[in-house]
Amino acid sequence: MPHDHPHPHNRPLSDVELRVKALESILTEKELIDPEAIDLIVETYETKIGPRNGARVVARAWSDPAYKERLLSDATAAISELGFSGVQGEDMVVVENTDEVHNIVVCTLCSCYPWPTLGLPPVWYKAAPYRAKVVKDPRGVLEEFGVTLPEDTEIRVWDSNAELRYLVLPKRPDGTDGMTEEQLAELVTRDAMIGTDVLTAQ
Amino acid sequence: MKDQIKGSDLKRTPHLPHDEGGPVFNAPWEAKAFAMTVDLHKRGLFAWSEWCETLSEEIKSAQAAGDPDLGDTYYKHWLSALERMMTTKKVTDVQSLRAAKEDWRAADQHRGFGEAPVLVKGAARSEA
Known part of the structure; x- marks a missing residue:
């Protein structure tokens, strides 16, 4: 706000803001939404749900072979064991990165994403260039993320949809043998669970 | 490896918009549009698969109309899809x-x- 302005003015609401308010007031009046529930959802996604949930799943799988087995055979159940489930993440499939295979996840149609484990998708995940290019040239996309894989590593691209959400189980970095589950979780990045990052012990 | 993803690298790849794990919503209205959709779904107004279809149709038609679709207009498409869903379902x-x-x-x-x-x-x- 410039100081030499004689009268302070509100910034007028933008067109989209007005449209959201219009929709909100109509839906509230019809009692189809509950403003308190709306605030709670916003707060939950902004502050409580994020890639940390996914990182805990990964760290558990690295530490507990029996859990890893359950995770790879029925990810939905194994993830809900840790208390994570929700509106969009009901049917989860976890794909494991190994020395031979690197997995990478996309949703070519829109931006289906495992919210309860990873929070909301990053901007690039929602963008057409990533959605289009990762299918045609996954190695090129990985290089843009600073990841170069050995020539003989097979890259598998998993296309999420309304029914199925994928989560990548990254390779446990070398030199992390003595680490606790908590310390391991700190190493896991969101991008690694999408497949656009490879982890190293810091 | 993570060290290699620096701001300078990202600027050299303009066609792949990136973030640094920043805010999940760029503006309060985006969060509100998102939350209204989740609440309506929870109350059973539509299945999530139905929502995904509506949203991807909206994104496709925006692309066809010339939107470069770099992720920054994502919630605009979201809002348009939600409006359309509500008019289709004769809620309004x-x-x-x-x-x-x-x-x-x-x-x-x-x-x-x-x-x-x-x-x-x-x-x-x-x-x-």
């Missing part, structure tokens, strides 16, 4: 949405500095 109609929007515009113009706008239904119509 285009005229009601437009009238409510103009009422909010009037409320916005009449609010005191720093105050929240107060909706007066039909305000926009009586002014016109």
Whole structure:
């Protein structure tokens, strides 16, 4: 706000803001939404749900072979064991990165994403260039993320949809043998669970 | 490996928009549009697969209309899809949405500095 302005003015609401308010007031009046529930959802996604949930799943799988087995055979159940489930993440499939295979996840149609484990998708995940290019040239996309894989590593691209959400189980970095589950979780990045990052012990 | 993803690298790849794990919503209205959709779904107004279809149709038609679709317009498509879903399901109609929007515009113009706008239904119509 410039100081030499004689009268302070509100910034007028933008067109989209007005449209959201219009929709909100109509839906509230019809009692189809509950403003308190709306605030709670916003707060939950902004502050409580994020890639940390996914990182805990990964760290558990690295530490507990029996859990890893359950995770790879029925990810939905194994993830809900840790208390994570929700509106969009009901049917989860976890794909494991190994020395031979690197997995990478996309949703070519829109931006289906495992919210309860990873929070909301990053901007690039929602963008057409990533959605289009990762299918045609996954190695090129990985290089843009600073990841170069050995020539003989097979890259598998998993296309999420309304029914199925994928989560990548990254390779446990070398030199992390003595680490606790908590310390391991700190190493896991969101991008690694999408497949656009490879982890190293810091 | 993570060290290699630096701002300078990202600037060299303009076609792949990136973030640094920043805020999940760029503006409060985006969060609200998102949350309304989740709440409506939880109350059973539509299946999530139905929502995904509506949203991906919206994104496709925006792309066809020339939107570079770099992720920054994502919630605009989201909002348009939600409006369409609500009119398709006859929860409301285009005229009601437009009238409510103009009422909010009037409320916005009449609010005191720093105050929240107060909706007066039909305000926009009586002014016109």
